[in-house]
Amino acid sequence: MRDGRLSGPRLEDPERGAERRPGEEGKADRSRLARAGLGAVRARRRAATVGRPRRTTDAGTRTGPGNRSQSLPRRQGRVPEALGADGKGARDDVRAREPPSSEAIGLPAGQGRRRGEARRVSRQTVEPLALRVRPKPYEGGASLLGRLAARHRDGDLAAFCHEHGLSLRQLGFGRGVERLAMLARVDATDLLLSSPKVDARTRSVRIGHTVVGLADWSKDGGRYCPHCVREDALLARAAGRDAAVDVHRRLWWDVLSVTRCPTHGTGFGAGCPRCGARPAWGGAPGRCRICGCSLAAPRPPDPRGTAGFSEYAAARLAGWPTDVPLLDEMDLKEAVPQMERLGLVITGPLSALKPRRDTAAAAEIREVAFRALASWPTQFEAALDRGLTRSRGGRTGTGLTGTYGWAYEHWAAKLEHASVFGSAVRSAMRGHAIKHGVISDREGALLSTPSPRDPGISGAARSMGWGFARVKREASRRGLVPRGARRGVGIRISSQEVSTILREQAELVGIDEASRLLGIGKSQAGRIAAAGLLGPFEAKPTRIRREACEDLVRRLAAGANRLEARPGGILPLPAACQAAGVPLDHACRRILAGDVSPAGVVGDGRTLAQVLVDPKALKPGRPDGNVSIEQAAAELRLHHQAARHLARVGLLGRRCGSATRVDRAGLARFRDAYVTGSEAAAMFGTSPKAVVSRLGRLSVVPVAAPPACRQVIFRRADVETAFHAVPGSAATDVPLARGVAEARSRPTQEG
Secondary structure, eight states: OBTTBOOSSOEEOTTTOOEEOGGGHHHHHHHHHHHTTOOHHHHHHHHHTTTSOOOBOTTOOBOOOSSGGGGSOSOOOOOOSOSOSSSOHHHHHHHHHSOOOTTTTTOOTTOOOOTTHHHHHHTSSOOOOSSOOOOOTTOOHHHHHHHHHHHTTOOOHHHHHHHTTOOHHHHHTTOSHHHHHHHHTOOHHHHHHHSOEEETTTTEEEETTEEEEGGGBOOSOOOBOHHHHHHHHHHHHHHTOOHHHHOOOOGGGGBTTOOBOTTTOOBOBOSOTTTOOOOOSSSOTTBOTTTOOBOSOSSOOOOOOOOOHHHHHHHHHHTOOOOOHHHHTSOHHHHHHHHHHHHHHHHSOOOSSOOOOOHHHHHHHHHHHHHHHHTTTHHHHHHHHHHHHHHHTTSSOSHHHHHHTHIIIIIGGGSOSSSHHHHHHHHHHHHHHHHTTSSOTTSOTTOSSOOOSOOBHHHHHHHHTOOHHHHHHHHHHTTOSOTTOOTTOOOBOOHHHHHHHHHHHTTEEOHHHHHHHHTSOHHHHHHHHHTTTTSSOOSSSOOEEHHHHHHHHHHHTTTOOEESSOOTTOEEHHHHHHHHTOOHHHHHHHHHHTSSOOOEEETTOOSGGGEEEOHHHHGGGOOTTEEEHHHHHHHTTOOHHHHHHHHHHTSSOOBOSSTTEEEHHHHHHHHHHEEEHHHHHHHHTSOHHHHHHHHHHTTOOOSBOTTTSSSOEEEHHHHHHHHHHSTTGGGGHHHHHHHHHHHHTSOOOOO
16 A cells, blocks of 8 residues: 555455455455454444545535436446545544444443443434335335335345344334334325224224234235236336335235235235245245246236125225224224124024134135125025024024024123124024014013113112022012013013112011021911911022011000909910910911910010910810821920921821921821831841841841931831841741731820
């Protein structure tokens, strides 16, 4: 190097003073740039462009030459005539591209720079690119970035993004589009509209003029329209430009519900026709990135057919006018699954379980549903007729769920009333169900408009603090449940009825409070309520009017004298009934009928215990042939708990009047047909435990035994048959007859 000028085949490094050959300048520049702190990729790019003429400002930053010198091919291996007037142009250019120092970014002197700080500072000022391209209609930011890289003849898209502070991944999610618009000097409005913006929280993607589901959006970039690529390539050839600069991606190429090109009506390509490689998502789809084969269609497309849901979805994305009232109010995120469900109803059986979604057939199902909207609701009602025929064939139950299966339970019943599509589907299904007698026109199922805000049984139960079953029983008692009401059908109760029920229920008391008001036990109060002496009776739960309890005591004490002390032989009404062996409800009926007169009233006369009655007056009217459970247990030598169990299962005879009395005829039948374990032990001359074991070995099963019953009860015929079946039973006939006679001759206790 002489006077800072290049001469001869050998070059001198201005920094090191060493000579190098023309082929070694790239390696030296890369080494110097790597030592300056740049990455390997940026170092190679800077080294390849270090000899190009550039116009710099005072600060040494590139402002763009405004000529076509930068569009020259890179890495040609030749050196320009001069780098600068002083021979330091190359080094100044390298220094201008080095990261700023610690002082330049605001760090104290001597303090090192953390990795990435220089990059963040350099991205604060966006410097427009020298070579730009105009955005195409319906083109997103990633496609524009690929065409910008092709315009600068940069085949390494990742390095191009890194050089200009962009991220291809962030552009794919709708971030960084504003910076790209500033670099390309274009309006960011249309670019932002055509770029996808992902919302991971709602699993949706806003793209174009609508919102699509995250599962309906593809980021791999493998789809393209060969005819769109062909048209872009022809326009570029006519303008004398490279095809990679004009071929661009449309925003509907990445939406999976768009299965055909809305412009040409043909399907999308999924890979290279020669090698099958998928196109790169961020780059221009003009040629294959592997083999370089053109992705353009070889000939024009055939005439397009009838437009379907795919064209409708593309029109919604592009913002073109559409005329489908049932779908226009919804985003594609809602319209796509609704079309799939409607298509499954039209094409598939209305079974109880929803059919599985077939991804391969989903596009055809959506097209079938979209065609059905043109003649709504003809095809939909035809599909409902198939469900009606299946239901009337006897293979399923009745009602909306039994007739229409999953179409009602998992789809129509969950559609919103306010939406146009939901209202149309629910109205059509309700009209079909009423027409064919599936439901009544008075039922509120599938109403398109909400009925008045009268609560159902569940809502009434919550507001009243009751259980569902209790509210339904009360509504049935009042005639509020229509005839033919089925499970799963909502029953509306007016607010006035709810208020009336609550007002009346406030005057009712439970069995505990009723027993306190009557001055008797809870079991006796329950028997009096069951006898109808306190008004209408409801077993579960027992609710008694407070006035009815007070009125019963007042009627029983009517006409009786008020006494200061209880005379001898006169007992309170409950005690007199127990002494006379008369049920309390029976005695109350006799007093109310005038057959028995009370002897007097002590105290204030507000309870039954304060009404005095002579027990001798109650005995003549005692019901004949009926005994209490305790009396029956004493006569049959049974434990009272065993007697209660036998009375509950019906072995002890017929219950009379209340739950604690049985008839004497039933006791006689029990004595002749059954035998206890103790009686069987006396017959066999052994202990009860041994006789149970012996009869078990002879396959004699008791009709009642612990733990349900307190004692073991056998059929008398089975015991006698088993006894005679024992070998040598003839020698023991005398003990058997003696045991039976002794068991029957035992004295019985009268109640």
